[in-house]
Amino acid sequence: MIVVGVGVGPGMLTEEGIRAIRKASVVYGAKRALEIAQEYITCEAKTIKDYKSLHLLPADSVVLSTGDPMFSGLGKFAGEKDTVIPGISSMQAACARTKVNLTNICAITAHGRDFEPAKAELIRELKNGRNIFLLPEEAFGPREVAEILKELEIDAELYTCENLGYPEERIAKGTPDKPPIAETILYGLLVVQKR
Amino acid sequence: MIVVGVGVGPGMLTEEGIRAIRKASVVYGAKRALEIAQEYITCEAKTIKDYKSLHLLPADSVVLSTGDPMFSGLGKFAGEKDTVIPGISSMQAACARTKVNLTNICAITAHGRDFEPAKAELIRELKNGRNIFLLPEEAFGPREVAEILKELEIDAELYTCENLGYPEERIAKGTPDKPPIAETILYGLLVVQKR
Structure with missing residues (x-):
């Protein structure tokens, strides 16, 4: 999976974050994260129900994290083969x-x-x-x-x-x-x- | 002036950073920062010669800072009326x-x-x-x-x-x-x- 930091509010998505979201096979995120990324999502969008199973997602799935994924975000669920794209933190x-x-x-x-x-x-x-x-x-x-x-x-x-x-x-x-x-x-x- | 963090490398510019660069009357930056932002610059681009005069720039001028402007960047030259747009730091x-x-x-x-x-x-x-x-x-x-x-x-x-x-x-x-x-x-x- 690719964990994309969407920033703490709207307008903070990075070019590489936007590219990953556009190419995703499926996008997961909490309601607020999905709202921030909305205009770039072209595939199915799902709210996250089971955080502990996130690492089982396929390689081209994107998980949205508000702020920066490594700053109290969803980066903690990323394994060695997963990619983390930084975002603007609070x-x-x-x-x-x-x-x-x-x-x-x-x-x-x-x-x-x-x-x-x-x-x-x-x-x-x-x-x-x-x-x-x-x-x-x-x-x-x-x-x-x-x-x-x-x-x-x-x-x-x-x-x-x-x-x-x-x-x-x-x-x-x-x-x-x-x-x-x-x-x-x-x-x-x-x-x-x-x- | 608006100090825009362009990120530590290419692909890290944020939506609000890109918007500010596109609307700028003039863009200042070091060589590497100007290269990162190049495709979005539509006005005159200048390399910075006198850092201490940056605060004298007009309100719609943009100063590019690699990484995040407040993380060892050019945000230190921003006055109260200036705007700082965060970027992805090293x-x-x-x-x-x-x-x-x-x-x-x-x-x-x-x-x-x-x-x-x-x-x-x-x-x-x-x-x-x-x-x-x-x-x-x-x-x-x-x-x-x-x-x-x-x-x-x-x-x-x-x-x-x-x-x-x-x-x-x-x-x-x-x-x-x-x-x-x-x-x-x-x-x-x-x-x-x-x-």
């Missing part, structure tokens, strides 16, 4: 909007698991002087990160980045004393330390 | 080829400067359990990294990733005892810890 779109350097940033995922390891990693990386891109959890978002920043006496800007790449895109800026509040569930939180 | 292409997760990776640049800070960062992040994507320096490449891994007694796979996205693409794999050797100057070194 972290890249967030850094493009805020003009934040991608080389000094640390990505942390709190999504869908106990957030204590994420919290420990956040504290360690903040102390290392890194900026953070956090995929937050309901109980571990801007308010909790702001409290940690105050405890560590680190001055920083916080940005909630919602619906990146969509017409409803919304980036809200705040501080540890007045953290931004996201209006939707799926967003990224960018923490930029002041130096 | 680190993403390297991780797609080797199927390495992008969320546990740390990017370190040794390029064009004293490599001691990069070395200290490398050691710290290896101890933190992170994988590394290094943009190496002549005196700080696979051999030097392999020595550090042996001193720290860390078992890892090393990959030199050259000419990513080009027909001449070459990925060589090695170990701390037998590090891979790059055949060209411009490459990325991926260090993947064994767990």
Whole structure:
């Protein structure tokens, strides 16, 4: 199979991604990924039901992954013989909007698991002087990160980045004393330390 | 100005990147970036002579940056009113080829400067359990990294990733005892810890 990163929102598909989708015998993806790639799909499109069987798909089938497949995406199901085509991740779109350097940033995922390891990693990386891109959890978002920043006496800007790449895109800026509040569930939180 | 990430090699331009290039009044870029975007340029194309004056360019001019503009690219010259369009970086292409997760990776640049800070960062992040994507320096490449891994007694796979996205693409794999050797100057070194 070929795993194609469709980007975090519309308009981010790459030339090689588009070529792979056009040549596919069948295209699999979640609803949002299929919508992003819609205009280039010329074969049957199916929503993914069994993620663990993805590696059994034939060589010319395409699996769509939002963002970049290797950044919390479906690239983890790719075997040695499969191909992964990179896409624009939420972290890249967030850094493009805020003009934040991608080389000094640390990505942390709190999504869908106990957030204590994420919290420990956040504290360690903040102390290392890194900026953070956090995929937050309901109980571990801007308010909790702001409290940690105050405890560590680190001055920083916080940005909630919602619906990146969509017409409803919304980036809200705040501080540890007045953290931004996201209006939707799926967003990224960018923490930029002041130096 | 609009800073467009053209990707690390051909075929990686995004739909929004292509749209911006087609609509531009003038396109600036280094030779390699202009070559990658060539088929979409309909206006005058100029090589960049004075990087520090880039921010003076008019709003509809496009500046091409190889890889992603915010990943050691020309995004650093973008002001608040400028637009940055993300592109596929060398680190993403390297991780797609080797199927390495992008969320546990740390990017370190040794390029064009004293490599001691990069070395200290490398050691710290290896101890933190992170994988590394290094943009190496002549005196700080696979051999030097392999020595550090042996001193720290860390078992890892090393990959030199050259000419990513080009027909001449070459990925060589090695170990701390037998590090891979790059055949060209411009490459990325991926260090993947064994767990």
